[in-house]
Amino acid sequence: MNKENIFTQIRTLFGIEEDCGFTEAEMQPFFGMVEQMPQLLYDYYTTLGKHQALNQTQDNLITPKSNLTLFNNPDYFVFYTENQNCCLWAIAKENLGEENPKVYVSYNQKEWQVECDTLSEFLLAMAHLQAVFALPYTYEGFKFITSEDLAAIKVHFPKKPFAIRHWLQGVEFYGGATDSIVVLDGGEQLVYASSSENSFEAMDDFLKDIGEEM
Known part of the structure; x- marks a missing residue:
């Protein structure tokens, strides 16, 4: 999946028309910590990095204006954090020269697991996860769903080709x-949102009768 396709998907989901990224000069604090970063990540920062709803609504893209010393790790370049720093997402420093490296997650900065096989998958997945908290048309709250409910969702809606492990x-x-229809907690919870009112109403017509409110 090329960069233009990734960014187009994110722009469409959030209704972003103009670039809203950091300048080359603003990016320099990162390079006091690492010598390089994947071009895809650099381009994400300089194209979409300042979009608040996309990057700072629930979980957070670490920006060059962040206190970077809080996220300094000898083996990993941390670039994304859960809103209370319960977990961090990073790229192994030995992989920073790769075009589309794996993204790892850690709850203690000591043990790391692969969250997504590629950076592009991670950026798309996090955009869609943040979307359910940020988009203008959203189901307020979460639903418990059964395996039968999940099966019905899979039949009715296309599955997107990325996930969080x-x-x-x-x-x-x-x-x-x-649209972003999010199934989490091992397939037992549901929340959904859209940047299109018509699309949300179409989703809601089907999903409102699925599951139970939490």
Whole structure:
């Protein structure tokens, strides 16, 4: 999946038309910590990095204006954090020269697990996860769903080709280009949102009768 396709998907989901990224000069604090970063990540920062709803609504993209010493790790370049720093996401420093490296997650900065096989998958997954907290049309709250409910969702909506393995006990994503249908907690919880009112209403017509409110 090329960079333009990744960014187009994120722009469509959030309704972003203009670039809203950090300048080359603003990016320099990162290079006091590492010599390089994947071009895809650099381009994400300089194209979309300042979009608040996308990057700072629930969990947070670490920015060059952050206190970077809090996230300094000898073996990993940490670039994303859960809102209370319960877990961190990073790229192994030995992989920073790769075009589309794996992204790891840690709850203690000592033990790391692969969260996504590629950086592109991670950026798309986190955009869709943040979307359910940030988009203008959203189901307020979470639902408990059964395996039968999940099977119905899989039949009715296309599954998106990325996922989160460990955080929130695994997260899968469904829906169209403007939509984020999020199934988490091992397939037992549901929340959904859209940047399109019409699309949200179409989703809600089906999903409102699925599951039970938490």
